[in-house]
Amino acid sequence: MVDHWPALVRVLIVFFAILAAIRKKVSLGNAFFFGSVALGFLFSIGPADVAVSVFRSFTHAKTLSLAAIVSLILVLSHSLEAVGQMERLLSSFQGLVRTPQFNLVIFPSLIGLLPMPGGAIFSAPMVKTLGRAFRFTGDQLSYINYWFRHVWEYWWPLYPGVLLTTTLAGLDLWVFVLALFPMTVVAVAAGYLPLSFPAEAAAQDSNPSSGAASGKQTPLRPFLRELTPIAMAILGGLGLGFVLSLTLPSKISIAKELGLIVALAASILWVWHGGGLSAGERLRILKRRQLWDMFYMVGSILVFKGILEDAHAVEAISRELLAMKIPLMPITVILPFLVGMVAGITIAFVGTTFPILISLVHSFGEAQGILGYMMLALVSGFIGVLLSPLHLCLLLSNEYFGTSLTKVLRLVARPCAVLLVCSMAYFFFLRGLL
Known part of the structure; x- marks a missing residue:
């Protein structure tokens, strides 16, 4: 009987079942895995074929490399936290810049360079201290801490959502990074819109112990030293990935991913050695359940994508949407936005909606503009995440x-509206450029 239901209805049933499971605190990995099995059932794929598709997706080189990268990022994040390096990074930055308005937002931004769940709590004490000079209210300080913590998520290659987007869409990671960077500029500029800095307060530095307040020049070297592991991961991954892509055989499709894996591993060893972590402390970091949950979640998302492809579900949905004459651009904005708001997690809207959107882009004959559509979908979905009442930060x-x-949320709404308008304008720019 279900064979006669529209493909769009069948996929939406699974889609909302996954969201309901996430709302019920089911792990993302389990939600996507069992959603994939349900999808196979609704599209009349036999148990044996589902098992084959699951195995093929889990063991695919792209799946393993992406899961390894995301897991290593978590290891790096936990390691930096264990040795107190993020706190030292923030401390060493104080006094480097003499503009209080800039200092106020840089601390949550620096914390945002690492994708730590609930990371906004790390920068909150510093934002509170620096915000005293401006007599900001609690909601304004919370907004500053929250908004500027997330200005990197559109392109920063350590974020799983960015990595998963490029993997699903088959885009070059570093092309995507360069193309999406302007959205961070927009986010930073828009972030100042709800704020008003009194002139008399701006002339004072709220931290009297900093170099800016005492007139002494704070040395740059300690800050750069504490930044080394993050720089190693990004710059090393970029350089090594480029070298491997030129030297390894073309049939090895994960050359650039291998570069990032090696760079992340080297960065972790650097932190472990420099921070003097014992073998027991290192083992505890590697045995954290969150690490293995993340590995499983990435695999399950790519299993979901594989079942969608094997069921030919998106091709059927494309035909139905074409028949209904629904434009692709509104779908690209609305679908990720709604899921982002409901789930409150970037990886959730990327994993559920992007396999569908990517296939729709190809079905609509817009494959040459895939970069623009992925940019628009990622920004729209993340706006939903920023407005979500479930967002942990x-x-x-x-x-x-x-x-x-x-x-x-009243303060967050205004810069979100600016982001959406600018992303749409940028979409048409990219479309004309490509």
Whole structure:
């Protein structure tokens, strides 16, 4: 009987079942895995064929390399936290810049370079201290801490959402990074819109112990030293990936991913050695359940993509949407936005909607503009995540500053609107350029 249902209806059933599972605190890995099995059932794929598709997707080189990268990023993040390096990084930055308005937002931004769940809580005390000079309210301080913590997620290659997007769409990671970088510029500029800095307060530095306040020049070297592991991961991954792509045989499709894996591993060893972590402490980091949950989640998302392809579900949906004459651009904006708002997690809207959107882009004959569509979908989905009442960083930041969800979301809405408008304009620019 289900064979006669529209493909769009069958996929939406699975789609909302996954979202419901996420809302019920089912792990993302399990939600996607069992959603994939349900999808196979609804499209009449036999159990044996489902098993084959699951095995093929889990063991694919792209799956293993992406899961390894995401897991290593978590190891690096936990290692930096264990040796206190992020705190030293922030401390060494104080006094380098004499503009309080800039100092106020740089601390959450620096913390945002590493994708730590609930990372906004790390920068909250510093934002509170620096914000005293401007007499900001609790909701304004929570907004600053929350918004500027997330200005990198559109392109920073350590974020799983960016890595998964490029893997699903078959895009070059570094081309994607360069193309999406302008959205961070927009996010930073738009982030200042809800804020008003009194002139008399701006002339004072709220941290009297900093170099800016005392008139002494703070040395740059300690800051650069603490930044070394992150620079090793990014610059080393970029350089080594480029070299491997030129030297390894063309049939090895993960040359650039291998470069990032090696760079991340080297960065982790650097932190372990420099931080003096014992063998037991290193083992505890590697045995953290979150690490293996992330590995499983990435594999399950790519299993979901594989079942979608094997069921020819997206081709059927494409035919149905073409018959209904629904334009592709509104679908690209609305679908990720809704899922991002419901789930509150970037990886959730990327994993559920991007396999569908990518196939739709090809079905609509827009393959040459895939970069623009992925940019628009990622920004739209992340705007939904920023406005989501389930976003952990938002909840933690509000709790620290003793403010309400409504007040902070009212401040977040304005820069989000600017982001959406600019992403649409940038979409048409990229479309004309490509």
